[in-house]
Amino acid sequence: MSFESLGLSPALLKLLAHQQYTHPTKIQETAIPAILNKEDVLGIAKTGSGKTISYVLPLLMNLEGNLDVKNRHANMLILVPTRELAEQVNTVFKIFSSALAHPVKTVAVYGGVSINPQMKGMQGVNVLIATPGRLLELLDNNAVHLSSITTLVLDEADKMLNLGFKDQMNKILNYLPAKRQNILLSATLSSDLQSIQQIVLSNPTVIKIEEDKDSLELIKQTAYLMPSEKKGPYLRQLIQQKEMNQVLVFASSVYQVDAIVNKLKKNGIDAKAIHSKKSQGARTESLAQFKSGNLRVLVATDLMARGIDINFLPFVINYELPRSPKDYIHRIGRTGRAEQHGEAIALLTQHELQHFEVIQKKMGKRVELIDIERPIKSN
Structure with a gap:
């Protein structure tokens, strides 16, 4: 299978080739078309299987033409467990958003650094990549609003639950509109993950890539x-x-x-x-x-x-x-x-x-x- 067969735009295909992505991974083959179709997705695949690309590309396409929201009202929310992963996801978004006709503002926020620059960075944000604790701080300060979120992604959800973020995520879910696309990605399927899956996902496309x-x-x-x-x-x-x-x-x-x-x-x-x-x-x-x-x-x-x-x-x-x-x-x-x-x-x-x-x-x-x-x- 090729990236051309997945429904991606010519601009993204050109950038994929430039970045030396030759063919989609197993999770990308199924996730990209499902996310483009705005379905909920549960993806279980090992670290390094291409999960980030599997949602970044279709979400950027879904954003085109839907960038007009009120200031400090993000379009999409990506929740991650660590600062390093937040920056990594942000980098991937920035690389591929450069191929789009209209600019997309992506921001990564996390603890351990001053909150003030991050509060200012919420102006005009489209894609917000956040660790749960810092996001709740921003919400408490009215620095960002989640009522316009169209898509929620829980990336590395297994690690988030292992770290005890479940209560924080439940608080965040209360800020989100009930009608939205949900994408949950994990390396493993634990009992905790199954419980959060039941809360978040609605009739999802399930992708489980067995260990190769x-x-x-x-x-x-x-x-x-x-x-x-x-x-x-x-x-x-x-x-x-x-x-x-x-x-x-x-x-x-x-x-x-x-x-x-x-x-x-x-x-x-x-x-x-x-x-x-x-x-x-x-x-x-x-x-x-x-x-x-x-x-x-x-x-x-x-x-x-x-x-x-x-x-x-x-x-x-x-x-x-x-x-x-x-x-x-x-x-x-x-x-x-x-x-x-x-x-x-x-x-x-x-x-x-x-x-x-x-x-x-x-x-x-x-x-x-x-x-x-x-x-x-x-x-």
């Missing part, structure tokens, strides 16, 4: 078994020996992320941390440097990694395993993308082996396990 086991074949996976005190030195050894010039390292806590970065820097390896305790300016700068290839190592928690989207990321290292096997698959899926090979490495201690067995069963794939303290026998 073949995509894991592009990723070379290796696990190394070691005592916990050797993880730090072995991480540094891997980075140097494999000449990793761009590697994303996952850890489970803010404390561990900072500890890893400090050790790497002390050993002459350029690294930065991205987590919820960092200022927005620091997070934005670190992410931009990493995406551009000017930062060698980025160490992140799962939540912050939601805004990291790089087509040709060569290495991912799990310094610690996530609790959920699905989160492990999402982590390593940030390499081996765009039909490019990648490498994923896990550093394991003895007590993590049982959990790693569960992860392998979920993947349907065995991973080579190397005990670094056991000498390799020569033939």
Whole structure:
């Protein structure tokens, strides 16, 4: 299937080609026509499957000719769980809105920065991309109004519910008109998601893209078994020996992320941390440097990694395993993308082996396990 067959405008098709999008992903094939037809949509697909493009393109087309609303009354609302994802979605909207005949004003708002510039930015806004907490602050200050919203998107809804945004989202729903298009996108379908789906969606087009086991074949996976005190030195050894010039390292806590970065820097390896305790300016700068290839190592928690989207990321290292096997698959899926090979490495201690067995069963794939303290026998 081609983008031309999905009903997109010639201007958007031309820009897609310029951006080197050659063919739609599975979720885009179904979501784009459904959203163009102004249907409600429930899309379940893994991170990196093209969900953002699947709603940005048709929503921009639906906006054309419908941009005249009262000042500070947005046309469309996109709710996201993190600042990084808000900026990423905003960037995609800005790229593709440049192809339209009439300008579309998109604004991303989130906490951690001054609210005053964001309040001023609500003038003439068409597409508002927001984290729930900051949006409620803007509503409390009468800086923006949602009574003219024609479309609501909940992006990464699974993570939003995991973070306890459900009460905030229920408050936001009370500000919205009852008649609107609703789009709910998620990497997983949990019981919490099913409950919010019942509240928000009306007779939706349901798109569930099963995990593509073949995509894991592009990723070379290796696990190394070691005592916990050797993880730090072995991480540094891997980075140097494999000449990793761009590697994303996952850890489970803010404390561990900072500890890893400090050790790497002390050993002459350029690294930065991205987590919820960092200022927005620091997070934005670190992410931009990493995406551009000017930062060698980025160490992140799962939540912050939601805004990291790089087509040709060569290495991912799990310094610690996530609790959920699905989160492990999402982590390593940030390499081996765009039909490019990648490498994923896990550093394991003895007590993590049982959990790693569960992860392998979920993947349907065995991973080579190397005990670094056991000498390799020569033939």
